[in-house]
Amino acid sequence: MNAKIRELLGKLANLPVAVDTLSNEADLYTAGLSSFASVQLMLGIEDAFEIEFPDHLLNRKSFQSIAAIEATVAQILASSEAA
Amino acid sequence: MNIAAPVISDSFARRAARVAEVAARHAAAVDAEGRFPREAVAAMKAERLLGIQVPVSEGGEGATFADIAELCSVISQSCASSSMIFAMHHIKLSSLVEHGFESPWHQAFMRRVAAEQLLLGSATTEGGIGGNLRNSICAIEIENGRCRLEKDATVISYGAEADAILITSRAHKDAAPSDQVMTVFLKDQYSLERTHVWDTLGMRGTCSDGFLFKGEAPAEQVFPKPFAEIAAQSMLAASHLLWSGVWYGIAADAVARSQAFVRAAARKSPGQTPPGALRLAEISAKLQLVKSNVVAGLKTYQEARHDEEKLSSMAFAVAMNNIKICSSEMILEIINGAMLICGIMGYKNGTPFSIGRHLRDAHSAQLMISNDRIYTNTSSMLLVHKQDTSLLG
Numbered sequence: 001m002n003a004k005i006r007e008l009l010g011k012l013a014n015l016p017v018a019v020d021t022l023s024n025e026a027d028l029y030t031a032g033l034s035s036f037a038s039v040q041l042m043l044g045i046e047d048a049f050e051i052e053f054p055d056h057l058l059n060r061k062s063f064q065s066i067a068a069i070e071a072t073v074a075q076i077l078a079s080s081e082a083a
Numbered sequence: 084m085n086i087a088a089p090v091i092s093d094s095f096a097r098r099a100a101r102v103a104e105v106a107a108r109h110a111a112a113v114d115a116e117g118r119f120p121r122e123a124v125a126a127m128k129a130e131r132l133l134g135i136q137v138p139v140s141e142g143g144e145g146a147t148f149a150d151i152a153e154l155c156s157v158i159s160q161s162c163a164s165s166s167m168i169f170a171m172h173h174i175k176l177s178s179l180v181e182h183g184f185e186s187p188w189h190q191a192f193m194r195r196v197a198a199e200q201l202l203l204g205s206a207t208t209e210g211g212i213g214g215n216l217r218n219s220i221c222a223i224e225i226e227n228g229r230c231r232l233e234k235d236a237t238v239i240s241y242g243a244e245a246d247a248i249l250i251t252s253r254a255h256k257d258a259a260p261s262d263q264v265m266t267v268f269l270k271d272q273y274s275l276e277r278t279h280v281w282d283t284l285g286m287r288g289t290c291s292d293g294f295l296f297k298g299e300a301p302a303e304q305v306f307p308k309p310f311a312e313i314a315a316q317s318m319l320a321a322s323h324l325l326w327s328g329v330w331y332g333i334a335a336d337a338v339a340r341s342q343a344f345v346r347a348a349a350r351k352s353p354g355q356t357p358p359g360a361l362r363l364a365e366i367s368a369k370l371q372l373v374k375s376n377v378v379a380g381l382k383t384y385q386e387a388r389h390d391e392e393k394l395s396s397m398a399f400a401v402a403m404n405n406i407k408i409c410s411s412e413m414i415l416e417i418i419n420g421a422m423l424i425c426g427i428m429g430y431k432n433g434t435p436f437s438i439g440r441h442l443r444d445a446h447s448a449q450l451m452i453s454n455d456r457i458y459t460n461t462s463s464m465l466l467v468h469k470q471d472t473s474l475l476g
Contacts, residue, residue, distance in 0.1 A: 032260070035464075039463045043466055056392075060395045
């Protein structure tokens with residue numbers, strides 16, 4: 001999942017820095033993630049993992065870092081399996 | 084007798100009414116000369132309205148956004164420029180109140196604002212950023228406990244009159260444009276060199292000149308919280324809600340004037356409905372829409388206020404954007420309707436039915452944070468955010 005998220009970040013997030021220079025915990029907003037790019041990233045992740053982000057997870061915190069995105073995606077996948 | 088709460092809110096209203104009276108006396112001159120409404124702002128200070136948002140524990144009166152929006156509306160019915168200055172001051176103060184408790188300097192400064200009735204200005208606009216306040220070009224330099232900043236601020240409303248300026252910049256010289264901080268500079272810590280003069284269609288009294296800002300201060304005056312979070316969690320909501328309070332007030336006064344016009348006509352010809360009466364009914368419905376919209380927004384904010392997650396959610400951002408769009412667009416229709424009702428008496432300056440200043444002031448609403456930019460921002464969020472379709476939710 002980490003590799004896929006990094007690939008999508010590189011393709012969609014339009015960051016001024018290379019994705020492989022970012023640690024899993026690095027703050028993506030500090031790295032230059034704009035609100036428009038974060039939406040593009042969300043759409044890409046929804047498509048790649050065949051999920052939909054529920055509204056309560058559509059906030060800055062869910063997309064603050066690669067690790068946060070992983071946790072968010074894992075949480076949605078787990079709850080869709082449980083359902 | 085337990086009447087504490089009503090007495091406090093009544094006293095806000097009474098104090099604002101006295102400010103509005105002063106503002107009304109000078110509104111035409113402020114507009115014609117494009118000058119700072121010094122009498123109205125002095126009255127705000129004398130009535131101690133500049134510190135009301137500060138919590139009681141810090142020497143203020145703990146006024147909510149709803150309280151302040153109501154005062155914006157009252158003052159705006161006399162002079163929209165004075166009211167906009169009051170709103171902008173409180174938008175800056177909201178950043179301190181909501182995010183200032185994390186640092187002793189900001190907490191102490193909050194107390195000073197309440198005690199000394201300091202007027203806070205804002206410098207978020209910069210030449211070259213294309214109007215997007217979430218980007219900066221200039222960067223703050225921090226060295227040996229001091230911070231230094233130079234900014235080509237193309238707009239600083241009442242910059243020359245403010246007692247302190249809250250200014251945004253990149254967090255350091257290598258930071259991305261969106262990695263911003265906000266810093267408080269006191270009047271004796273900066274110099275302003277005027278670069279643009281505010282000679283505009285309306286809102287002429289806000290004196291939003293452009294300046295080259297040069298400041299130096301102790302580094303502790305930089306807010307510890309990133310500006311992106313301050314903007315998302317309090318500043319954008321405060322702006323849209325308090326501005327909407329100002330705009331509602333402009334429209335409400337235009338409706339009141341046109342209603343007086345229709346009533347005078349009705350008294351002159353008993354038994355006949357004056358031609359403007361139908362249109363008055365139409366703009367009264369639209370004014371009610373604006374009012375309901377602003378009141379609902381204030382309630383949404385109040386409910387989310389202590390929930391950081393809710394405040395930084397897309398649902399909240401979309402709701403606040405929609406409030407700004409609705410009130411800024413709708414007031415133009417309302418005021419235009421009022422102008423049609425009052426006819427030439429509305430078009431002329433200096434009559435009891437003049438609507439010209441209202442219409443000119445109201446035209447600023449769609450431009451201060453351009454509605455096109457807000458629509459673009461909302462449209463991007465709607466690609467992932469699903470609108471809440473419940474009526475009361």
